[in-house]
Amino acid sequence: MKVLVVGGGPAGSLSAANLSERAEVTLVEAKGASGFPAKCGGLISEDCFEALSRYCRASRALQNRIDGAFFFSPSGRYVELRGKSRAVVVERKALDPMLLQAASKSVDVRMKTRFAGADGGKVRLVEQGEERFERFDLIIGADGPESVVARTYGFERPEIFTGKQYLMEFEPIDERMVELYFGKKYSSGFFAYAIPVEKDVARVGVVSRENTSAHLERLLTSHPSVSERAGRSIYEVNSGPIPIGLVDFVRDGVALVGDSAGMVKPYTGGGMYYLLRAAELLGEHFPDMEGFRKSYLREMGREYSSGERIRRLYDSLDDEDYDFLIEVARDVDFSSLHMDSPSTALKLLPEVLKLVKRPSIAVKIARVMV
Ligand SMILES: Cc1cc2nc3c(=O)[nH]c(=O)nc-3n(C[C@H](O)[C@H](O)[C@H](O)COP(=O)(O)OP(=O)(O)OC[C@H]3O[C@@H](n4cnc5c(N)ncnc54)[C@H](O)[C@@H]3O)c2cc1C
Numbered sequence: 001m002k003v004l005v006v007g008g009g010p011a012g013s014l015s016a017a018n019l020s021e022r023a024e025v026t027l028v029e030a031k032g033a034s035g036f037p038a039k040c041g042g043l044i045s046e047d048c049f050e051a052l053s054r055y056c057r058a059s060r061a062l063q064n065r066i067d068g069a070f071f072f073s074p075s076g077r078y079v080e081l082r083g084k085s086r087a088v089v090v091e092r093k094a095l096d097p098m099l100l101q102a103a104s105k106s107v108d109v110r111m112k113t114r115f116a117g118a119d120g121g122k123v124r125l126v127e128q129g130e131e132r133f134e135r136f137d138l139i140i141g142a143d144g145p146e147s148v149v150a151r152t153y154g155f156e157r158p159e160i161f162t163g164k165q166y167l168m169e170f171e172p173i174d175e176r177m178v179e180l181y182f183g184k185k186y187s188s189g190f191f192a193y194a195i196p197v198e199k200d201v202a203r204v205g206v207v208s209r210e211n212t213s214a215h216l217e218r219l220l221t222s223h224p225s226v227s228e229r230a231g232r233s234i235y236e237v238n239s240g241p242i243p244i245g246l247v248d249f250v251r252d253g254v255a256l257v258g259d260s261a262g263m264v265k266p267y268t269g270g271g272m273y274y275l276l277r278a279a280e281l282l283g284e285h286f287p288d289m290e291g292f293r294k295s296y297l298r299e300m301g302r303e304y305s306s307g308e309r310i311r312r313l314y315d316s317l318d319d320e321d322y323d324f325l326i327e328v329a330r331d332v333d334f335s336s337l338h339m340d341s342p343s344t345a346l347k348l349l350p351e352v353l354k355l356v357k358r359p360s361i362a363v364k365i366a367r368v369m370v
Pocket residue numbers: 006007008009010011012028029030031034035039040041042043044113114115116142143144145147148149162163164165205238239240241242257258259260264269270271272273275
């Protein structure tokens with residue numbers, strides 16, 4: 001069977017690699033290189049990193065190891081959280097080309113080739129300005145959050161948040177701890193973050209439903225803790241859409257993998273692990289696409305709904321609620337928490353609820369538990 005994979009980002013490269021044993025695969029990538037610009041904090045779990053290491057020498061993209069996170073309330077108070085998962089920071093500008101290179105060993109990779117639509121059962125490809133029509137048995141849309149494949153074939157679209165980050169001079173509290181900043185001043189519906197990359201350098205960013213740039217500037221200039229530690233040098237600026245909400249990703253002869261399908265943890269915006277699992281299950285089940293859909297939903301469906309319920313808390317909690325919850329969190333045992341599994345976070349909410357003595361906050365937490 002002939003398969004066209006659209007997109008040479010991680011979702012495309014991993015899908016192509018996983019399909020290549022069972023199909024004749026062509027991968028098209030619109031740009032001349034994969035991984036540029038790197039719209040990513042690079043934070044992935046160690047489990048995800050190890051899984052990626054089966055495809056390429058991911059250690060070459062390794063920048064830092066992370067032991068846990070500090071959760072900040074808007075007033076600058078924070079609590080330390082160490083779960084059962086450890087994390088790493090990777091450089092996507094190094095990782096993505098390695099994944100594509102690994103796929104190219106068994107797949108026909110065409111760079112500077114854009115999927116531009118479909119006509120009468122054939123796809124329209126534009127290769128360095130030249131248009132051609134080709135027929136494929138299956139099309140995989142791994143073309144990111146603004147997927148042309150999804151629009152061409154009429155797939156539902158996820159809600160779009162925006163992420164913006166600076167790679168900048170920053171003095172972290174601890175180089176092996178990520179910092180997460182909550183509160184409506186710094187994000188609408190999500191949170192801000194600092195991911196230490198190397199000594200005195202971090203990716204400091206915001207994910208937000210709106211006004212992302214303004215939130216990031218406010219974080220850097222007026223957050224009581226961040227503003228004290230942010231330096232003047234900015235080495236890189238990146239921003240991009242973050243799709244929240246898994247859509248139906250399989251239909252006749254077409255499937256979506258990665259950001260194109262909203263395969264992103266709804267409570268963190270991280271997409272790497274969820275797209276990796278999709279690519280692997282796609283390869284396992286091909287050509288049974290219904291089997292692929294069912295097994296992905298069986299494995300990950302609960303994680304998406306748990307993640308979305310936790311994300312709804314970001315909308316409902318007020319700044320004072322966070323101050324209160326940071327204190328409560330000091331007495332909670334987070335050791336069962338895994339960053340790729342929001343259901344492990346949801347399971348902790350009953351314990352949190354027992355400690356919350358304020359009815360207004362208890363109601364907000366109870367609402368996401370049911
Ligand atoms: C600011 C920010 C920070 C993030 N931080 C993290 C993080 O710390 N950890 C994490 O796990 N995730 C993070 N993410 C999310 C993560 O980057 C994405 O989930 C991941 O890149 C999705 O991979 P993908 O292959 O689906 O899409 P992409 O990486 O967007 O790749 C899609 C590819 O398709 C190509 N393409 C597009 N249209 C066409 C076309 N018509 N024809 C041919 N090719 C096409 C593009 O050129 C691109 O190369 C972050 C995202 C943002 C925006």
